[in-house]
Amino acid sequence: MKESPQAKKLEEILRSSKLVSGGFMGDDPRSLSEIISADAAELSRLGKTADEVAARMQEITDKAIAVLGNWVKIDQYREAKVDEAKGTLVCPWPHPGRFAKRVTTLKLIESGETMFWSDLNIHLIVEHGFFEGYGSAFRIEPAKLVSTIF
Ligand SMILES: [Zn+2]
Numbered sequence: 001m002k003e004s005p006q007a008k009k010l011e012e013i014l015r016s017s018k019l020v021s022g023g024f025m026g027d028d029p030r031s032l033s034e035i036i037s038a039d040a041a042e043l044s045r046l047g048k049t050a051d052e053v054a055a056r057m058q059e060i061t062d063k064a065i066a067v068l069g070n071w072v073k074i075d076q077y078r079e080a081k082v083d084e085a086k087g088t089l090v091c092p093w094p095h096p097g098r099f100a101k102r103v104t105t106l107k108l109i110e111s112g113e114t115m116f117w118s119d120l121n122i123h124l125i126v127e128h129g130f131f132e133g134y135g136s137a138f139r140i141e142p143a144k145l146v147s148t149i150f
Pocket residue numbers: 091092093094095123124127128
């Protein structure tokens with residue numbers, strides 16, 4: 001598929017370390033549209049929509065923000081903690097607005113398995129269907145996400 005100049009430019013920004021260290025694409029050789037459609041297919045196989053997963057991520061983040069830096073019980077299976085760093089992030093698409101450098105860590109109490117995401121991850125998933133490329137520090141695997149948040 002031939003990419004438009006805008007899509008090419010966006011992909012360049014996503015691969016660069018201009019906005020986040022290491023970039024959003026990691027070492028993923030696939031194009032942006034290939035990454036997005038593969039994850040959309042995976043999500044639909046899992047029976048969830050981007051809206052549903054993003055809403056649940058936001059709900060967990062909001063609960064943990066109340067006790068910033070401490071673990072909070074989300075329900076009988078899960079605990080979460082939010083850590084905040086100084087500064088903000090911008091959406092690479094771009095989108096107006098800035099996102100706090102906030103990372104939510106979710107832990108399954110029984111297995112100890114963890115998963116983490118930033119506020120920007122939530123935005124990228126709900127607005128752009130983008131879970132980031134393989135090898136990116138904040139890449140989110142839809143299957144792991146769905147199995148830990150629901
Ligand atoms: Zn955006």
